[in-house]
Amino acid sequence: MKLVIHRYLPCTTVEGPGRRFCLWVQGCSIRCEGCGVPWTWSKQNGKTVTVEELFREIEKSRKENDIEGVTFLGGEPFDQAEALGKLAAMVKKVGLTVMTFSGYLYEELKNRTKACDLLAYTDLLIDGPFEKEKLDLSRPWVGSFNQRFHFLTSAYKYLENELVGMGNKIEIRISKNGLVSVNGMATQETLNELFDVSEFKKIKRI
Numbered sequence: 001m002k003l004v005i006h007r008y009l010p011c012t013t014v015e016g017p018g019r020r021f022c023l024w025v026q027g028c029s030i031r032c033e034g035c036g037v038p039w040t041w042s043k044q045n046g047k048t049v050t051v052e053e054l055f056r057e058i059e060k061s062r063k064e065n066d067i068e069g070v071t072f073l074g075g076e077p078f079d080q081a082e083a084l085g086k087l088a089a090m091v092k093k094v095g096l097t098v099m100t101f102s103g104y105l106y107e108e109l110k111n112r113t114k115a116c117d118l119l120a121y122t123d124l125l126i127d128g129p130f131e132k133e134k135l136d137l138s139r140p141w142v143g144s145f146n147q148r149f150h151f152l153t154s155a156y157k158y159l160e161n162e163l164v165g166m167g168n169k170i171e172i173r174i175s176k177n178g179l180v181s182v183n184g185m186a187t188q189e190t191l192n193e194l195f196d197v198s199e200f201k202k203i204k205r206i
């Protein structure tokens with residue numbers, strides 16, 4: 001089974017609780033106005049990989065980075081729910097947690113047969129589209145206050161009353177060729193403060 005992906009990070013601390021492998025899938029059928037990652041909308045721009053290949057990378061990171069889980073975001077993970085459901089099952093089997101983002105609502109996803117496995121293996125689901133007029137970064141990992149946290153297992157239930165005020169963080173990576181990449185959640189204003197605006201074209205927001 002194959003997935004079309006944008007990219008992955010073997011280990012990040014700003015895309016969910018603890019140290020996580022993070023997978024950005026390629027392709028999003030929702031296309032929210034003000035989306036921070038519009039380059040993940042078209043499936044044409046993605047890279048096709050097998051579920052087994054990705055699982056090998058996750059296993060490598062589990063051994064090298066002591067990750068506690070995997071985060072699926074995008075793009076829209078539920079546009080590729082079957083393959084991600086298979087990957088999520090493999091991830092859970094080795095004792096890692098699964099956190100999944102979706103622009104669709106949980107109520108809608110529950111009625112989709114193809115979404116069953118991915119939902120069943122997800123510990124923490126964050127649902128709802130980004131709505132730019134509801135911009136709110138007071139909770140971690142999300143950009144607007146309509147987005148909801150669903151604790152589908154007890155794994156992250158302890159976070160339920162701690163979300164407001166936790167805020168967001170970003171990570172900045174500089175590659176050998178000087179390309180600066182950013183992941184995590186921040187406003188454009190924050191990024192402008194961090195970087196010289198004249199140099200901003202060199203920054204790849206992920």
Ligand code: SF4
Nearest residue numbers: 028031032035075103
């Ligand atoms: S669901 Fe996510 S990736 Fe898709 S348009 Fe909305 S914010 Fe962007």
